Amino acid sequence: MNSILHEARILVADDQNDVARTLSEPLRLRGASVVHVTDGAQALKEVRRGGYDLALLDMKMPPGDWGGLWLMQELNDAGWRLPVVVLSGEGGKRQTVQAMRLGAVDWVDKGDAFSELEERCSLVLKQSQEGALAALAATGPSLLAHAFGRYQVTGDPYQQASEGMRAVEETLRFAALVGLASQSPEQAGPLRGVTREQLARPSFGTWNAVLSSLSQAADPGSAFATLSNAIAPDKSTKKFLHGVIKMRNDIAHGGRETTDKERSELDRFLRACAHRIYAGWPWRVEVTRSMSFDGDSFTVETLRFSGLGRPQRSAFMARMPPKTGSVVLVGSNGFATTLNPWFENDGEVILCFDVVEQVRRDSTDSKVRVLFSDPMNRRRGIDVGRDGSTWEKMATWVRSSGG
Known part of the structure; x- marks a missing residue:
């Protein structure tokens, strides 16, 4: 079975x-999931759904x-x-040329x-999936x-698999935090299957559950919905993610190494996921710096965090x-949407919620602080201070449990 078309959407x-x-x-017979619509407006709605x-x-x-x-x-x-x-x-050649100028990558005559x-x-x-890792690294959210x-440039196959599982976890965490931030407190909860205790010390599986x-x-x-569908658009992908979580736990706690088949399947998922995010998630992560008002609307100056370089x-x-200062x-x-407080x-780094830590001052007083991590530089346990997130x-x- 064609490995590219199999389970393609x-x-x-x-x-x-x-x-x-x-x-x-013929595409369906090769394992592709094919969705049909009858006009451009329906197609645009489907594209916005993602995946x-x-x-x-x-x-x-x-x-x-x-x-x-x-x-287009x-x-x-x-x-x-x-x-x-x-x-x-027949009769649409001029429009086909226009479509190619608008970015279509190929054309096929209906007769053939x-x-x-x-x-x-x-x-x-x-071609799209082969270039997806580089494309996302160049222009995707930092x-x-x-x-x-890091996954793309790692040469050792076992270390690359470790970086691949880390990339999956970072992707799940990023999407989960975007989802949490997209809900207002009035709309929120409960999170089915996730307790406050789990979210306070989140694991790989916690992000997937959120x-x-x-x-x-x-x-x-x-x-959020578009990003979620880009990561896990169907049941088979969700099942695969559960398998990656189990594999990561087995390796971390059992000391075993990944197999050739596991590494191949992980690579295929990462390329497909990178392709769908790069091609089908046109939002940008930015930090507001200053703003001006022209009497009708605000011009908000920002730093955009994309790719591997410094923010632009x-x-x-x-x-x-x-x-000002919001992510x-x-x-x-x-x-x-605003992504705070998650x-x-x-400064010039965006931090992600990482864990809650109890800090005991003395025998009668204690406080709870939120620690963040910097996935770009792999620093963990960063305290953003009393005036930041709590x-x-x-x-x-x-709200699913009283803990």
Whole structure:
């Protein structure tokens, strides 16, 4: 079975539904999960849900006469990088050329699609996934870029597997914290299957449980839902993640080494995950620095944390901006959400919530402090100070137990 197409998630948009289903049947027979929609607006909604590896688009469909071109323009404007293969019908050559200029990576004539689509889609996916680790390390959120970058450059296969499992854990933690920060205290909880005690000292499995719990109630198309679907778009991927957690625990506590099969499966997952995040999650992690008001809206000056280098200056427009020094998600339409108190700004580093620690001052007094980590530099146990995040603020999100 084709390892690239097997379990790939492919979106097909064509108003000739029966024709599209027939043409894409070879992909399904190779193990791909194929979702069909009949116009560009439905396709855009599906892309925003996240978790797709590739899109096949007919140019001549609603909305308007050339809904495929409309969709590609929408994707470009919003920063999506999902690979697109054009299904070209008779009379649509000029539109096909326009689609290629808008970023389509290939085109297939409908008359040849039944025989050619499998090979062409396989090639596009192979090329996309081969470059995914480097692409995410170059332009993805720095908190993920460093983890995937370390995996990519590690030569020893056993050490690389260790870095790969660490990259999976960092990805789950990043997504879980984005999900927690995306909920207001009024909307929060309970987190099914996660207690406050577990969240206070989170493990690899805790992050996965938080992600799973939040995903069940996430708004489709939100920054968190799209990220969650990019990481674990289906049941087989969720099952694989449970296997990685068990493997990590067995290695940590049992001293065994990874097998060739385990390393191969881990590598395939990391490349697919990196591809879906790079191609299908167009939000940016930034820290606000200053702002100015023009009488109608605010211009917010920021530092953008992307790739492996130093943060770069950026800006966005907002009606109601976050306070200076906040860690924020920014999308194509500007400010999306504030990530505090789960992420904190420490100068030129973004810190992630790590653990809660009891600090006893004397025999009668004690306090609880929140410790953070810097996944970019691998520093752990960083205290952001009394004025930063507190466990009382964070525990508001978890109401499933009284601990």
